[in-house]
Amino acid sequence: MRFAKQSKLDPADPRMGDKTVVLPPGAAAKLAMLRDRAAELHYISSGRGEDMHAARSALEHAKADLQKVTNPRLVGTIMGVTPEHLAVLEANVSELRGRLDRAETRSTEAREAAKEARLLISNIEKWMSRCSGLRVADHQGAEPKLRRGENGVEAVERCQRRIRELKADIHQVHSAPIHSNDAKVFASAYVEQLRAAGAPNLSLLIEGGVRRIEWPAQELVHTVAGPISNRNVPPEAAFAAWLQPDVLVAALHREIDECSDDDAALSAEDRAKKLTTLMADKLSTEREEEYWLQDLIRSGMNISRRIDADPRSVLGVSSDLPAPEDSF
Known part of the structure; x- marks a missing residue:
């Protein structure tokens, strides 16, 4: 079942915009x-x-009324002003000034909340662009339950603490060094491709009868690390890889052994497994966070979502869709 019932929105509604056409009705309405x-x-x-406008207007009128009985040039024109009346006017100005201050505070808070809301929407729209052409389905899952003695606010705080912990764990996995064996496999493949890039061209000498040997002068060398500019690879490196690849590989392996920290390292397979588990846990926790946020908002509480909330949890769509790019 869906975590939260959402009203359907007409696809022609201008609030949906072109970017929401990939969303199911409930997510589009959200x-x-x-x-x-x-x-x-x-x-x-x-x-x-309206609150701000009314507060400003009321304060200006109250200040004008007070000025009429305190301005020396006007005092003589107003009869029957008692100390009690003056105190009432001053108290009214003070109260209205406080009302305006509170309205300005709400405005400041709303400004920050509006900024966060825009950032969240921007992140959702960026994620949606990654889903172009994909079928976006609703998420199906059981409704979460409050823990014993827990209320909605405490449930949100619990979920957010867990999300912070999972983010730290994900960062740690991403930051873990690679195992020396993986580094050596990479270095060997890198040297092999450098060797091919550094090989001379003998076709003119052999086939064309031209007494010339051509050395490579291409701007880019394509390696397992991707295209790299010759400006970042000394010509001697490609030449050495062609001339004595085994010697260069052995030297790189020695350096890898000296620099590696295999006790803290993760293999590519272990890293992928850990990240898959942590990311699934994080998305599940974010879905629960969104459920309780929705519940609090429906009860009338003014509460904001995290700007980095996973769009799949906010919109209530399938976990099979791509994760946001900065999901950790």
Whole structure:
């Protein structure tokens, strides 16, 4: 079952935009809701909201009323002003100034929330561009349960703590050095391709009868590390790889043995397995976080999502879709 029921949105609704055509109706409605909320926050943060306008107007009128009884040039024209009346006017100005201060605070908070909302939407749209041409299906999963004695806010905080822990674990796996055996396999393949790039061209001498040997002068050398410029590879390296590849490989292997930290290293296979497990755990936790966030928002709580939340969890779509590029 779906984590949260979402209203359907007409595909022609202008809030959906061209980028949401790949989304199922529930996810499209969710994205439209996020865009509406971002627009609302922007309006509030701009100082044009009704609360801000009303607070400014009321304060200006109250200050004008107070000035009428305190301005020396006007005091004589107003009869029957008592100390009690003056105190009421001053208290009214003070109260309205506090009301305006609170409205400005809400505006400042809304400005930050609007910025976060725009960043979240931008990240979702970038992710959607990676899904172009793919079938985007709804996520199917059981609804999470609160732990004993836990409320919704505490559930969100628990999920966010776990997400931070998983991010740290994922970073650690990404940062782990490669095993010396993997490094040696790479170095050997690299030298072999350098050897091919450094080989002279003897075709003119053998077949054309031209007494000339041509040495490679191409701008790029294609290796297992990708295309690299000759400016980053000394000509002597390609020449040495062609002339004595075994010697160069042995020298590189010795350097690898000296530099490697195999106790902390991960093989490519182990790294992939660990990342797959951690990323699945992180997405599952983010889905639970979104469920409780949705529940709190429906109850009227003003709460923001993380700007780096996984779009698959926010929109409630399948885990089989690509992860966002900066998912760790």
